[in-house]
Amino acid sequence: MHLDFDAGKYAVYMWPAFGLTAIAFAWMIVDSLVQARRWKRELERLQAQDTASREPQA
Amino acid sequence: MRAFVEGSNQQAMDARHPLDFLTNPERFMAFSRWAAPMFGAIAAALGLVGLFLTFAAPEDYQQHDTVRMMFIHVPAAVMSMLIYLFLGGASLLSLVFRHALADAAARACAPLGAVFTALALITGSLWGRPMWGTWWQWDARMTSVLVLFLFYLGYLALRSALEDEQKAARAAAILALVGLINLPIIKFSVDWWNTLHQGSSTLFAQPGDRLPAVYLWPWALMTLAYLSAFGSLWLVRIRALVWRRKARALALRAAEN
Numbered sequence: 306m307h308l309d310f311d312a313g314k315y316a317v318y319m320w321p322a323f324g325l326t327a328i329a330f331a332w333m334i335v336d337s338l339v340q341a342r343r344w345k346r347e348l349e350r351l352q353a354q355d356t357a358s359r360e361p362q363a
Numbered sequence: 364m365r366a367f368v369e370g371s372n373q374q375a376m377d378a379r380h381p382l383d384f385l386t387n388p389e390r391f392m393a394f395s396r397w398a399a400p401m402f403g404a405i406a407a408a409l410g411l412v413g414l415f416l417t418f419a420a421p422e423d424y425q426q427h428d429t430v431r432m433m434f435i436h437v438p439a440a441v442m443s444m445l446i447y448l449f450l451g452g453a454s455l456l457s458l459v460f461r462h463a464l465a466d467a468a469a470r471a472c473a474p475l476g477a478v479f480t481a482l483a484l485i486t487g488s489l490w491g492r493p494m495w496g497t498w499w500q501w502d503a504r505m506t507s508v509l510v511l512f513l514f515y516l517g518y519l520a521l522r523s524a525l526e527d528e529q530k531a532a533r534a535a536a537i538l539a540l541v542g543l544i545n546l547p548i549i550k551f552s553v554d555w556w557n558t559l560h561q562g563s564s565t566l567f568a569q570p571g572d573r574l575p576a577v578y579l580w581p582w583a584l585m586t587l588a589y590l591s592a593f594g595s596l597w598l599v600r601i602r603a604l605v606w607r608r609k610a611r612a613l614a615l616r617a618a619e620n
Binding site: 306307308309310311312313314315316318319321322323325326329330332333334336337338340341343344345347348351352354355358 | 415418419421422427428429431432435436439474475478481482485486489490492493592596599600602603604606607609613614616620
């Protein structure tokens with residue numbers, strides 16, 4: 306099967322559309338993962354702090 | 364007697380309804396832990412096949428190579444409306460039942476919906492210039508999609524503008540519900556008014572207007588890839604908001620002590 310990547314005179318419209326779509330997906334993926342990782346780590350830090358504060362003093 | 368009561372309570376807690384994993388935060392976290400990567404993998408597989416078929420499809424006799432832009436423009440437009448429907452539904456559940464997960468679901472899908480709507484507007488404009496001879500026309504379809512984008516921006520702005528998160532959630536949920544009225548306007552704009560934007564040519568189109576299979580397949584696969592990608596990212600963002608909520612509650616408790 307032949308893949309046609311030559312858009313001729315329409316390349317100036319077509320490739321920016323595909324490029325912007327790729328950038329938008331990359332942003333959505335990275336931002337979602339960064340947010341999730343950030344709050345998971347923050348919660349783990351606070352839980353560790355909370356556990357330490359509840360331990361009886363020696 | 365006390366053991367009996369405790370046993371009854373335990374039975375009541377165990378009497379789960381079918382959608383329990385969407386309403387119970389702990390069960391939602393267990394479900395989304397495997398569902399998010401699964402939807403992501405499905406999206407990647409469908410997207411690869413969809414892109415292959417996008418560039419394997421023949422040039423259209425009228426649209427030429429720009430027909431390939433339809434396979435990224437139309438799915439983005441479909442998602443922009445579908446996500447707003449989810450935003451409205453989650454907002455309604457959050458207002459009626461004051462459920463934290465419903466509010467997180469609404470908050471998590473708004474930025475994704477805004478991005479898909481921006482993509483629909485930009486890719487449509489890039490297609491319109493060579494095909495219609497204009498980047499933009501104030502016709503009913505394009506204007507109503509721009510209004511949809513403004514509703515997303517308004518929702519996001521309202522959520523971040525108010526310091527009291529509960530008040531912000533309630534105000535934004537009401538705004539989201541008001542915006543639902545725009546969805547049928549977008550859908551039927553091409554039927555109700557004489558627009559430059561063409562009518563439907565996909566699943567619900569008249570048989571004569573429907574795309575041939577060689578164009579329908581890449582469109583369908585790319586739409587399913589977009590849907591699956593959104594499902595995955597939505598779950599990841601809700602998980603982040605659940606952790607955020609727990610972290611803030613712990614920080615508050617620590618500050619009180």
